[in-house]
Amino acid sequence: MMLTNIRRLILCGVLLSSGAVSxxxxxxxxxxxxxxxAGVIRKGMTPEREKTVRAALKEALEAGYKLLQEGxxxxxxxxxxxxxxxDNPEFNAGRGAVFTHSGQNEMDAAIMDGxxxxxxxxxxxxxxxxxxxxxxxVMDHSPHVFLxxxxxxxxxxTQGIELVDASWFRTERRWQQLQEALKKDRLKQEKDPxxxxxxVGAVALDRDGHLAAATSTGGLTDKLWGRVGDSPIPGxxxxxxxxxxxxxxxxxxxYIRTVAAHEICMRVTMMGQPLDQxxxxxxxxxxxxxxxDGGAILVDAKGNIAMPFNTxxxxxxxxxxxxxxxxxxxxxxxx
Ligand code: ASP
Numbered sequence: 001m002m003l004t005n006i007r008r009l010i011l012c013g014v015l016l017s018s019g020a021v022s023x024x025x026x027x028x029x030x031x032x033x034x035x036x037x038a039g040v041i042r043k044g045m046t047p048e049r050e051k052t053v054r055a056a057l058k059e060a061l062e063a064g065y066k067l068l069q070e071g072x073x074x075x076x077x078x079x080x081x082x083x084x085x086x087d088n089p090e091f092n093a094g095r096g097a098v099f100t101h102s103g104q105n106e107m108d109a110a111i112m113d114g115x116x117x118x119x120x121x122x123x124x125x126x127x128x129x130x131x132x133x134x135x136x137x138v139m140d141h142s143p144h145v146f147l148x149x150x151x152x153x154x155x156x157x158t159q160g161i162e163l164v165d166a167s168w169f170r171t172e173r174r175w176q177q178l179q180e181a182l183k184k185d186r187l188k189q190e191k192d193p194x195x196x197x198x199x200v201g202a203v204a205l206d207r208d209g210h211l212a213a214a215t216s217t218g219g220l221t222d223k224l225w226g227r228v229g230d231s232p233i234p235g236x237x238x239x240x241x242x243x244x245x246x247x248x249x250x251x252x253x254x255y256i257r258t259v260a261a262h263e264i265c266m267r268v269t270m271m272g273q274p275l276d277q278x279x280x281x282x283x284x285x286x287x288x289x290x291x292x293d294g295g296a297i298l299v300d301a302k303g304n305i306a307m308p309f310n311t312x313x314x315x316x317x318x319x320x321x322x323x324x325x326x327x328x329x330x331x332x333x334x335x
Pocket of ligand 1: 037092198218219220228229230231237248250251252253
């Protein structure tokens with residue numbers, strides 16, 4: 001107990017001296033960043049699809065930002081944005097989730113409140129329309145942090161969370177991606193040049209200066225044996241504390257091995273490293289060095305944003321301190 005308090009004091013001191021956290025709350029300018037996944041995007045992109053995806057990102061961004069403007073907590077904003085993306089079949093989360101090796105949709109999600117370090121996570125759910133809503137219920141209304149499979153769905157029933165038939169999640173595009181993947185040898189673990197990381201996520205800074213992160217995914221196409229990726233694992237694909245919040249997208253095994261989100265946020269909050277440098281180091285150096293790939297979105301307590309990725313593109317949208325809406329897909333494409 002005493003150790004915990006000492007750690008908190010040290011953390012507080014580092015945060016304040018590094019400028020990662022300011023004491024001036026209550027009138028913080030809100031910031032929201034969302035992503036719809038990183039991966040090979042150019043291949044298979046049509047002008048119509050690009051238009052649809054850009055509109056979907058904007059809609060999701062606006063749904064969350066509206067709440068921040070009303071003074072609602074960052075947790076509400078990230079949940080709202082992620083729900084909109086889960087309902088859109090263009091993304092690999094909720095409706096439109098990728099298929100497992102055995103032809104099912106098994107979804108993972110997590111939400112984390114940076115102010116309190118509370119987390120809710122679910123994995124391997126097959127009938128929950130909005131896995132992020134269930135993750136939020138786990139955080140708010142269960143004595144646990146992480147629920148999986150049938151048990152998570154049992155809990156969903158007690159919370160009035162909407163369950164749907166498995167066919168709700170099926171899209172022809174994802175089914176064809178599975179058929180393509182089945183022609184390759186999954187067990188070889190080789191880097192697939194056509195990998196699509198369509199996971200969705202959001203990070204937010206609210207008016208009170210608090211941060212939150214949320215991520216939701218169908219995981220990887222052709223995943224095996226109840227595989228769980230980084231997205232629902234606190235500290236791997238999703239993390240938030242008082243000074244930093246991250247949602248990742250990419251080859252999850254590498255995000256788990258590097259404990260990517262926690263690693264970046266610790267660099268920022270404990271070591272005083274600037275957000276973009278810390279993110280660049282882990283996402284664009286450490287993970288590719290090990291053989292992985294992907295991207296991430298991050299925000300710190302001052303409203304600085306980082307969006308590193310090492311893939312062809314990353315669907316992303318944000319409203320920073322300037323209050324201007326941006327939507328981007330490829331590296332140099334900012335509108
Ligand atoms: N990170 C996710 C996973 O490994 C996949 C993705 O981002 O698309 O489950």
